[in-house]
Amino acid sequence: MSDIKAQFEQAQKDVKTLTKRPSNEDLLTLYSLFKQSTDGDVKGARPGMLDMVGRAKYDAWSKLKGTSADQAMKNYLAVVKKLVG
Template sequence: MADTKAAFEQAQKDVKTLTKRPGNEDMLFLYAHFKQAAEGDVKGSRPGMLDMVGRAKYDAWAKLKGTKADDAMKKYVDKVATLLKSHK
């Protein structure tokens, strides 16, 4: 777990070095996996219809319900590695 946590923390730094912004699907993937790893299952109520961004983020995170933090960290790290390869 310590290695995974260190890789996760490094990936958070690395993602900020991307030369161009990832697409919306990739951004939602990163957001949801980060939140699942950091906070666990989604909390609170789903945002209303008019908050489309908040709703998309909530829904992406909610899909990961029950995912272990370690698994979410690994998938986040893998996605950042893929983005780094394709955006540099």
């Protein structure tokens, strides 16, 4: 297992230990970076207007289109480090 993947997995555990809920913006950032790291570019149709949460998640993820998995993992690590530390 590569070092970045090990750090990424540890960061996923670390983020669950936060005592204070991150802001919605931080949550969207974490979600989109996680999805880009694990699933690649966004797939499927954009959710409808009535699904505001799904639409926000889709939009955040679609902004990362073309970002490599390794870069997304590094960005995820930076966000978790900021939130934890």
